[in-house]
Amino acid sequence: MTKINKDIVIIGAGASGLMCAIEAGKRGRSVIILDHMEKSGKKIRASGGGRCNFTNIISEAGNYLSENPHFCKSALARFTPQDIINMAERHGIAYYEKEKGQLFCKKTSVEIVKMLHDECSRALVEIRLHCKVGNITKAELFSIVTDIGIMEAESLVIATGGLSYPELGATDVGYRIADKFGLTVTPLRPALVPLLWNGSDRKIFSELSGISINATASCGKRHFRGEVLFTHRGLSGPAILQISSYWMPGKEIVINLMPDIDICAHFMEKSKSRTELDNLISEFLPKSLSRKWCELNAPSRPMCSFSEKDYKAIANKIHNWTITPGGTEGYKKAEITCGGIDTDQLSSKTMEAKKVPGLFFIGEVVDVAGQLGGYNLQWAWSSGFAAGQYV
Numbered sequence: 001m002t003k004i005n006k007d008i009v010i011i012g013a014g015a016s017g018l019m020c021a022i023e024a025g026k027r028g029r030s031v032i033i034l035d036h037m038e039k040s041g042k043k044i045r046a047s048g049g050g051r052c053n054f055t056n057i058i059s060e061a062g063n064y065l066s067e068n069p070h071f072c073k074s075a076l077a078r079f080t081p082q083d084i085i086n087m088a089e090r091h092g093i094a095y096y097e098k099e100k101g102q103l104f105c106k107k108t109s110v111e112i113v114k115m116l117h118d119e120c121s122r123a124l125v126e127i128r129l130h131c132k133v134g135n136i137t138k139a140e141l142f143s144i145v146t147d148i149g150i151m152e153a154e155s156l157v158i159a160t161g162g163l164s165y166p167e168l169g170a171t172d173v174g175y176r177i178a179d180k181f182g183l184t185v186t187p188l189r190p191a192l193v194p195l196l197w198n199g200s201d202r203k204i205f206s207e208l209s210g211i212s213i214n215a216t217a218s219c220g221k222r223h224f225r226g227e228v229l230f231t232h233r234g235l236s237g238p239a240i241l242q243i244s245s246y247w248m249p250g251k252e253i254v255i256n257l258m259p260d261i262d263i264c265a266h267f268m269e270k271s272k273s274r275t276e277l278d279n280l281i282s283e284f285l286p287k288s289l290s291r292k293w294c295e296l297n298a299p300s301r302p303m304c305s306f307s308e309k310d311y312k313a314i315a316n317k318i319h320n321w322t323i324t325p326g327g328t329e330g331y332k333k334a335e336i337t338c339g340g341i342d343t344d345q346l347s348s349k350t351m352e353a354k355k356v357p358g359l360f361f362i363g364e365v366v367d368v369a370g371q372l373g374g375y376n377l378q379w380a381w382s383s384g385f386a387a388g389q390y391v
């Protein structure tokens with residue numbers, strides 16, 4: 001079998017792998033990236049609805065979930081949102097801020113992939129697609145069996161991402177490699193994912209599919225404001241995707257259906273009116289939701305027939321609509337995976353495994369998961385850059 005010698009083998013030609021390769025190549029190291037898909041950066045291409053939300057201007061540790069919330073700080077400080085913005089500007093990529101610091105390409109996410117490819121070419125990085133990776137061993141060098149030959153390298157970088165969206169190339173290989181080298185993986189779960197109704201709620205709410213409201217979704221101490229979308233199977237939209245990362249099976253989520261108004265005050269103003277409750281509520285919520293909500297929580301009557309105590313109780317339910325989701329849509333529809341290679345076992349400066357010199361883990365495969373809004377790609381850039389200085 002052909003033997004290929006390189007300084008560095010990177011498995012995974014996604015966001016973090018490409019960034020790491022660029023940085024290592026710039027240092028004069030010989031780099032090969034292996035990927036089993038027919039195209040590189042498939043998730044980047046699909047990201048941000050095709051416009052790639054490539055960073056968030058303010059990316060801080062608080063925007064990430066990890067068993068060690070401090071782990072991401074060092075890498076984020078060394079390759080910042082401004083650094084990826086500078087790179088995009090050097091490549092003439094036009095971008096705009098959509099909301100809350102989220103930067104998107106004006107044209108297409110393909111521009112980001114092209115930028116990474118151009119940088120890889122300049123740094124003489126070799127990219128091999130459609131490449132199957134088999135057994136990996138380590139003696140003095142790492143030896144990686146592939147269908148294009150046996151690679152030997154001083155450093156091996158695992159940039160294989162999480163489990164979400166298998167159709168875009170996700171596999172569990174990164175976790176298996178970690179396990180093989182004796183590293184632990186924290187519990188994995190789909191995140192930034194639509195939530196499903198439980199059995200009884202599904203019968204009640206599935207007919208509201210298509211409705212969307214601007215609300216606040218909470219789980220424990222976390223809350224997110226944004227669009228909540230009713231689907232046939234459950235709830236989706238940015239506020240729900242955000243809260244899904246903090247939700248665990250069996251837990252409740254609370255939705256404030258009217259975060260901007262004090263509905264009790266409106267009830268009081270109408271205390272002498274014969275306006276029906278559901279008609280009043282539908283001034284603030286879509287009619288079909290308001291009807292359904294009243295049917296279940298407070299059968300509609302003229303406003304003047306309720307007491308002040310009733311108003312308070314109904315208002316409380318509107319501001320704290322509590323549901324227990326039956327589950328999530330799973331990895332097929334999850335934007336990311338929470339959990340990953342235990343950060344206790346990695347250097348936060350270099351991403352190298354403490355007990356396996358030369359073995360590096362970067363990007364989503366590590367137990368660092370960002371909120372919605374460009375934080376996940378920023379982590380991929382920052383962790384790839386960090387490893388790129390040391391591999």
Ligand SMILES: Cc1cc2nc3c(=O)[nH]c(=O)nc-3n(C[C@H](O)[C@H](O)[C@H](O)COP(=O)(O)OP(=O)(O)OC[C@H]3O[C@@H](n4cnc5c(N)ncnc54)[C@H](O)[C@@H]3O)c2cc1C
Nearest residue numbers: 012014015016036047048053160161169363364374376377
């Ligand atoms: C639909 C969607 C939209 C998203 N939108 C955004 C967004 O707008 N902004 C944002 O910040 N984040 C977004 N994300 C998340 C973001 O894309 C990821 O967090 C990021 O790409 C992770 O980078 P990575 O390098 O760790 O992994 P990836 O980019 O997933 O790259 C992993 C690579 O490893 C390869 N690979 C996997 N298994 C093997 C194997 N066995 N052999 C060889 N190669 C293998 C894969 O083919 C892939 O190329 C989105 C995710 C999805 C699914």
